[in-house]
Amino acid sequence: MKNIRKTSWLCVMGIGLTLQGCILPVNTKVVKTRGATRMAQVPVETVQKQHTRLISPSKDDARYREMLIDWKLRSLAHDPEQLREFFLPLPKGAGLHMDLAGSVSTERLIAWGAADGLCINRKNWTAESPPCQGKAVPMQEAMAERALHRKIVQEWSMEHFQGSRQEAQQHFWDALDKFDAVLSKKRLVDSLADILSIAGKNTHSYVELLHGLNSDQVGKRAARYIQPDDPWTETVLLKRRQQIMADPLFQKTVAHTTANLKKWVAGARDLLGCKTGNPDPGCAVEVRFLMSANRTRDRGYVFGQWVYGYELARQSPLVLGIGLMGPEEHENSLAYYDDEMFALDVLHRLKQADTQQQPVRIALPAGELIPELVPDTLEGQWHLKFHIRHAVEMGHAERVGHGCDVLGEEDHTELLTRMRERGVLVEACLTSNAVLLGKTGRSHPLNLYLGQGVPVVLATDHAGILRIDITDEFVRAVTHQHLGYSELKRMVRASVEHSFLPGASLWQEEGRYERVVNACAQDPAGATHGSASCNRFLQGSRRAAMQWKLEGQLAAFEEQVVEQ
Known part of the structure; x- marks a missing residue:
């Protein structure tokens, strides 16, 4: 019944546009006009004879799985915390x-500066080599003084920053210079x-x-x-x-x-x-x-x-x-x-x-x-x-x-x-x-x-x-x-x-993720023990091998979400 409820919601939300996987109301039938599928009202007594009609696609159908996951995703759209929980296991390729320098977590930078005996200049908030003179104090103090630690985080990142666009740009690029001495x-x-x-x-x-x-x-x-x-x-x-x-x-x-x-x-x-x-x-x-x-x-x-x-x-x-x-x-x-x-x-x-x-x-x-x-x-x-x-x-x-x-x-x-x-x-x-x-x-x-x-x-x-x-x-x-x-x-x-990984693409057509190359066409997506032809192709292309791995990860993620 869980899957039936999901497919019903897909239809109500307009996601199941082809009516595949839709439970039709008891006074509804599927009709086709000019090649398009739509629902039409019919007498209740007619449908009662036919009972409820269910067109149930296989869970293995990729489009069906994507519709189910999209339904779940849209149900979480107004809850950022649940969205984050949903997206965390999603394979992201x-x-x-x-x-590199701008991607290191700020807390790590402060800890490394303290461990390496650097100073922090309280005037311009730049990390400096010892000895600590004038406005500079040992960064080690930031590991014990929460207010100092918080101030360094704000100076070395965009956390809680307020100002004009020009000031934001200046603060952003200045941050790289401020912690540059840490990234020796x-x-x-x-x-x-x-x-x-x-x-x-x-x-x-x-x-x-x-x-x-x-x-x-x-x-x-x-x-x-x-x-x-x-x-x-x-x-x-x-x-x-x-x-x-x-x-x-x-x-x-x-x-x-x-x-x-x-x-x-x-x-x-x-x-x-x-x-x-x-x-x-x-x-x-x-x-x-x-x-x-x-x-x-x-x-x-x-x-x-x-x-x-x-x-x-x-x-x-x-x-x-x-x-x-x-x-x-x-x-x-x-x-x-x-x-x-x-x-x-x-x-x-x-x-x-x-x-x-x-x-x-x-x-x-x-x-x-x-x-x-x-x-x-x-x-x-x-x-x-x-x-x-x-x-x-x-x-x-x-x-x-x-x-x-x-x-x-x-x-x-x-x-x-x-x-x-x-x-x-x-x-x-x-x-x-x-x-x-x-x-x-x-x-x-x-x-x-x-x-x-x-x-x-x-x-x-x-x-x-x-x-x-x-x-x-x-x-x-x-x-x-x-x-x-x-x-x-x-x-x-x-x-x-x-x-920019070297090698040919896994896909037959660039940007159209529908058909993999012929060498792997008969293998399950992401299979670790594939056919000899697929293995040879993947061994010759680092990019295709990474794509093949991703397809397996996506399939596993989707199966897990659909079964929840």
Whole structure:
């Protein structure tokens, strides 16, 4: 009877639109007109002879399961706590658009600062090396003094922040500088372990982390070769690239970082107890990196970082691509935006000519702007009209972070069509966009992207500073964007489909999660002991293997929810 009650509610709520799984009222029959199915009233005595009619689909039917889960989800839509409990076990695929430094929990940062003997300056709330002088006191005091601890949390995060959009942006980016001294190289392993643990507890199976990866050293060295008044042409840039790569510091930094990345990941897994009998949930999470350039520096600095990032991705299998970090409204970001997109075009086309190597993938934050954040001049406001387009067309971005001001772009309808046709994914950071840009509910373009068929995933951005995790973003997607289960499930699948893991996709058609490749078509989704043809295919594609694992996890989650 439990399943009968559920299917009845599906019909009442209008979810069972095909009338499959609906118990029809005693004076109702199913009729078809022009190929459409509808319910019609009939004499009661006729139905009494026919009794109650039930069309009961199998629980194995994917669409039926999704409808049942959507029904349950909508029944919880006004209860964020129950929504969080519902979403916590949902397999969430890949974590994209995650800044490593900004994703560490604030409490961890304070504890590490105290353990490492750092000071906290009570004037600007910046962590400093000892000795503690003037306004600085030992951070160890924060472990015992609750008021001090709470104040540091507020200064190093967006918790309880109140102020204008400009002040929110300033506070947000200042936080990274305030705790920078805590995230010394010796704490990279701890940071990675913390992030993986949180990801595992929130049922991610894979994360791609944005980090500078020592690129600042090469960025500074690039100033030897790139002068501010150099022509910004392809010929000059390719020549400067060769000079930067020939510098002894360049090769030394690439080799050092390549070796250390392996040590960082191994060290994090040791901290998580991955080889013990009681491993942390983070042990089940794979990790790769994107090297992010600092857009607040000049164009030569950024170009040097990207040259380094391309070479690092060639030498380290843990580095899959490049990106950008920093406030998009920064004066250098605005001044050099198109120069940097042009530089990416030059490097991208050069890499395309090298067919022997894996491609270097590109993910760019763009469209994280509102009128209040850019200069109130014709030139300043013009930046609202082209950043996303130029990231896609000039910078060859396969993924765009934020994309909030898409409606302000010139010919945004054509841009959305182009993004859909190219399969450019939008990394939607709902909490970040609400807190920093005031974009929430209808003012956020998430549903616009979905309606235009542009692939979208949910992302946390700087989860530690924002005091959130990915489960919170799923809750917000329901409470503020009114998404249903099928849309969220598509996003989860898209997160792995558009990850930068190497190899072919599990799906026959990109973005259409209906038919898996022929090699696995006869195997149960996510089966650990599949056919020989499926096993061979999965062994040859890390991305497809992750997708296959996700399908099994989704099937198990749905079965559990349906049986509740």
